[in-house]
Each structure stands twice: as C-alpha cells, then as structure tokens.
Amino acid sequence: MRRRKLAWGGADLVVLAWVAFPVWWIVALSFKDPSTITDGSFWPTKWTLQNYEGIFKTSQFLLALRNSIGIAVISTVVAVVFASLAAYAIARLRFPGKKVLIGVSLLIAMFPQISLVTPLFNIERVIGLFNTWGGLIIPYIAFGLPFAIYTLAAFFREIPWELEKAAKVDGATPMQAFVRVVAPLAAPGVATSAILVFVVTWNEFLLAISLTSTTASRTVPAALAFFTGASQFQNPIGSIAAAAVIITIPIVFFVLFFQRRIIAGLTSGAVKG
Amino acid sequence: MSTITLDHVTKRFPDGAVAVNDLSLDIGDSEFCILVGPSGCGKSTTLNMIAGLEDISDGELRIDGQVVNDKAPKDRDIAMVFQTYALYPHMTVRENMAFALKLAKVPREVINQKVEEAARILDLVPHLDRKPANLSGGQRQRVAMGRAIVRNPKAFLMDEPLSNLDAKLRVQMRTEVSRLQRRLGTTTVYVTHDQTEAMTLGDRVAVLRGGFLQQFGTPKELYENPANLFVAGFIGSPAMNFMAASLEDNHLRSPLGEVPLSDRLRRALEAANVERQVIMGIRPEHFEDAALVASQPERAGVFFSATIDVVESMGSDVYVYFSLEGARANAAELEELARESGSAELSSAAETVVARLDAATAVREGEQARLWFDPAKVQVFDPRSGRNLCLAV
C-alpha cells in the first residue's frame, strides 16, 4: 500500500517537474536583470522588476493586451452562444442534415490553419478586414465553434430529457424550461467550453501574426515578436518573458477558479441513481 | 376533478411506427385508471399524448369535454410523475415542489403553505431543504409525488412511478399512492407493466397490446371475464392455465377429461359458430384436491389424475405443478405472453399446469394425485382470433 503511494507520488513529481520547468524558466527570465539574462542560471542572481516596469511604460504592450482581451472575449462569447444553440439542437432534436452538420464542424476543427492563412490574408485585404478586430474575431469564432459545440453537446446529452418534459408539464414555456432547468444544469459545460475557446483564442499566434500589421489589432502573442525592450538597444528577452508571464495569469486564474465546477457536474440526483 | 376522454386516438411516429392504434377510453371524474401491458405496447406514448408531450396523429383528446389536442402541456393543468422521477437536481426539495406554483405566479405564502402541507402528507418535512442527490430512492419518489399534488391539478399522470423501488418499498408505496388518490379524489391515469399493481390500484384497467386496446374494465371484470387469450394470460398470478381442447356435442374433450358444458356456454359456443379445435383456460384456484372435495358432495365437477412434478407450500395454500403431454395450446398471444414472462420453452409439447390447492392437501411430489376442478369456471377461446368464446352471447 505505502509502496504504491510512494510510486504514485514519485510519478506525480516527475510529471509536475516536466510540465513546470518551462513555466519556471520564463518566470525566472522575467525577473532577471538585463545584464544577467543570458547567464543560463536557474535562479535569478540579480532580481529586478525592471522588465515588468518596462513593458508597462511603452504603449506597445498595453495596446496588445487591450486587443487580446477584446478579441478573445468577443470571440468566446459569440462562439459559446451560437455553440449552445447548435449543441442543444444536436443533442435534443432529430433534423435532416444533422450528421452533415456534425461532420462539417469536425472538418473545420481538423483543418490545418496554415493552409488558410494566404486566402484569408487576401480576402481580408480586399474587403477591408485586414488589421482590424473583426479580421481576427471572425476566424476565431469559426475555429472556436466546433470545440464549443462538441463539449456543449456532450453536456446537453447528459441532462435527462425528462427534466424538460417535467418542466413543461409543470407549466413552463419552452423558453422557461431552457432558462430555469436546462441552462443551470448546463452551466459547467458552458464554462468549460468558454474556457477552452478563450484559451485557444488567447494563445493563437499564426493568424494573429498574419492578419495584423499595427498595434491597432495586434494581440499579445503576435506583439511579443515585435518587442524591442525598454530601450531600442536592449535585448528584449526579459520584456518578452515578463509579457508572457502576464498573459499566462488569466489562464491560470480561470483554470483554478473553475476547475471544481467543471469537474463536479451538476446532474447527479436527477434520476433514480 | 375532471374527465379525460380519448376518442379514437392514434399515434404514428415520423419513422412510420404506430405506437397507439385507435384507442378509445372514457376516464371518469376521480377515477383511478390503469394502463397496463407488456413493455413497448404504447403505454408511455398514450400518457405523453394526454400530457401534451407527444402530438396526437389522429383522433381527439378531451379533458372535461374540451378538445385539447393542440394545447401545450402547460395549458392542460395536468401533473405527471415520471419513472425516473425527473427531479430538478439543482433545486432543493422545497424548490422542486414549488416550481410549478412559482411559474403560475401563486403568492409566496400560498406556495409555502401548500408545499409544507404536501411535505407533511408525504413525510418529507425534515428533507425540504435538501437536494434530490442526497435523498434515498423512496424519498425521491415521494418528492416526485409531492411535486404533483401541490398543484392540485385536474389529473395525475404516472408513468411506472414505482418501478425503480425495491420490492418491499414498492408494495408500501403502492398502498400510499392508493390512499393519496382516494383522499385527494384526483382523476389519475397510471401506467404500469405489472399486473399486480394494475389489479390492486385500479378502479378500471385498460390492457394494451401492440398499441391496441384489448379490454377496459374493472379488475374483477378482467379477471373473471377476460375478453381474449391475451388478457386472460396477462391478468392473474400465477397465470391462467391453457390447454388444447376439442368441442364435442355437449362437452369439451380436454386433456383433463370430458368437461360438461353449461347451457350458457353451449349457447355461446353455438352462436359463435366455431371450429372444433379450441383453447381451454382454467385458473389455478379453480382446482382442488379431490380428497378434500369428496366430503362436499354438492360440489359437482370433473375429477382427473396427474403425476405431480413440484409442490410449493405457501402456508395458506399449496401450489402443485404437473404436465400434460401433447396438450400445448398454440396461439400468437400465448407465445407473446411466454416471451414476456421469459418462459419460452416453445420446443416442448407438454403444457405445465399450476393448481392452487387447500393447505390441508396431502399430495406429494412425484406421486400420482387425484384432483378436481369446477367446469363452470372454465373459459374457452378461439385459437385463431384469441377471442373468449364464453362472452360471445
């Protein structure tokens, strides 16, 4: 018994170290003084907040952060709202073309994005979407929808059909049944898919670098590539590391905050069980 | 306080399956009506049509004389108890029971009062603020009932509400449901596949088979005068015994000997103008140990001998089993019933007969016994249509 525990604990430690190493490396880098940034040491020898102060002094990072937040939030909200409707239909209704819909959304999820970069670039330039928020939000919604539909459909399927019937017999309109019974039970699913879409959008680099050209719409992952550091002549690695740490914070926050809700699931006890 | 009328109601699903076929039922005010039949016979579909959860393909559904075919469930003022209970898992017991009243915009004090009253009736007071997940099966079942009764609706619809409980609790709740229904006097349509539940609970019982109504009547009518082989075999436990028999001039030649026909039966059979081959049915309790009947010479009847295979003593009664070689009755209905009960030993030509004897009997396993039965209780069926020929007057 104890030996099994030890073995598990050891395995956990290995996995944890493996995963945490790059994260720690970036964090360490972000606190290193520019003069020691290339020393390759695991622990900063000269601690400094200079890198963080630096990125907030110029507008470059702040503008990118604003773009990132705006674009990710809008894409997520729109994708999750539409995905909820689609997923509900997929889980609950029989309609012609259902299989096709599922197939197409699967296809989109699998599609190699790199092959779309050039066509998207040309289309967006022609219709004036290039280097705008819309130019990123639209493809992000398109790529976020399949993920969201999949996770949400799985959650909706878990909600017993009879709960809705019960609500209807209890006097609810279809809308009331959805809002008061289905939606609260699907909340963990909505949160899960929202986080998924948000994380993917927030981290997206390929389209962000290809479809933007100025700080008007450049998101943080793309902007990092254009960082110059606190001064023109400084090595920007410290600043990039600091910015990377900052944009990781919301992701960590989301996961920690919603983890319990996501895992718990709310439907237990609905049926005889 | 309502009547429910199904007038030639048919349900055709989009895939072409006809789940309910031309069903007509007239359910009276305060009546406890049971829909019973093997699984897949259309009971739930019928109930869902009454609730408004399924569209009616053909025919009319009237509640209190008003056609409600096109009314949404919420406008029918009907409460339903589901087999899985369908409690709202994110709401407490109190909120579950109050949900319908809240939607109906009933004032808060009235809601509280009604919920507390229902909780008292159903013994749920200590659990009002708990979530369904933390309740036992029996408690969940009572919450589902509570959700129905707080509304004081026109009718209760219950779809196998007790089938998820263990045997003991089921019997207990059965009595509870019956008492509740009498007390509230609410018209109730209750679906079950269990004939015991049907017989004990129902004012009237509708037997369905493959979407068709077989018979609608009081439990006593169904038991004593089943309309056909299916009802005869479905109602009663242990089931009625069936055996092949042939019609002679004024008696029935059966594997149990010659059965004299009463005048009534002879007239009925003449009127029905049937062929000679028929199926004879006799219930287990209409047999008796010949030794015990001999002391009562006024009880005329048929005596026969059989080798007893099994004796089961129940204390108050004794069930004995014996087989009759080559007496197997063949009919589609009987095959379906055998499949339903899982006793599909179709290859054997022997028919096992069950007889219920008085506890004083001395018959023993493996020995020849002399038995008696009452010919007046014998039912005769047409093997092709399954019709009960005794009723064809």
Ligand SMILES: Nc1ncnc2c1ncn2[C@@H]1O[C@H](COP(=O)(O)OP(=O)(O)O)[C@@H](O)[C@H]1O
């Ligand atoms: N949505 C549906 N589409 C097609 N056929 C259905 C549907 N629902 C039920 N059926 C069929 O209708 C018949 C009756 O079903 P049901 O009323 O649920 O039976 P019961 O409740 O008596 O067991 C069954 O044969 C079933 O397969």
Ligand SMILES: [Mg+2]
């Ligand atoms: Mg059913």
